[in-house]
Amino acid sequence: MTSININKEKFGQLIHKEKPVLVDFWAPWCGYCRRIGTAYEKISEEYSDILIAGKVNIDEEPQ
Template sequence: MSTTDVTTSNFETEVLNSDKPVIVDFWAEWCGPCRMVGPVLEAISDEHADSVKVVKLNVDENQEIAAKYGITSIPAVYLFDGGEVQKQSIGAKPKSALEKEFAEYLGQA
């Protein structure tokens, strides 16, 4: 399945109104740690596609959404469920750490 790019125009449909939990990767092209987290989230998306959807939102191109959720440091990985932020992780982390943080939504709890 891999990750999908979301923007201000489709954020509500793809994230807030999703029928399953959504992991949102708030990132930017110039952010080195963001590029490290990208492949980790791709792997989580592929391995847990039945449990969660994983999307990426470029904070430079979608500043309204980043501001709405108070994104001041990236990479910021937020988990939305039922249209609300349930969990958040700031900074580049290995796959095992992200899976542990979001385990209850990945069917690992």
């Protein structure tokens, strides 16, 4: 499973799940964010049985 896109509503739902939630706050203009994106996806796939990995685009979800 790859990481999921998270908005404010989805975040509220995810934090009440049994698995911990790993969140990557990123932006399309952020070079560092794009560089770690591949590693983050690998973590998301490798640990999908024990955690939920999600990404929040801070330009679309500033709150």
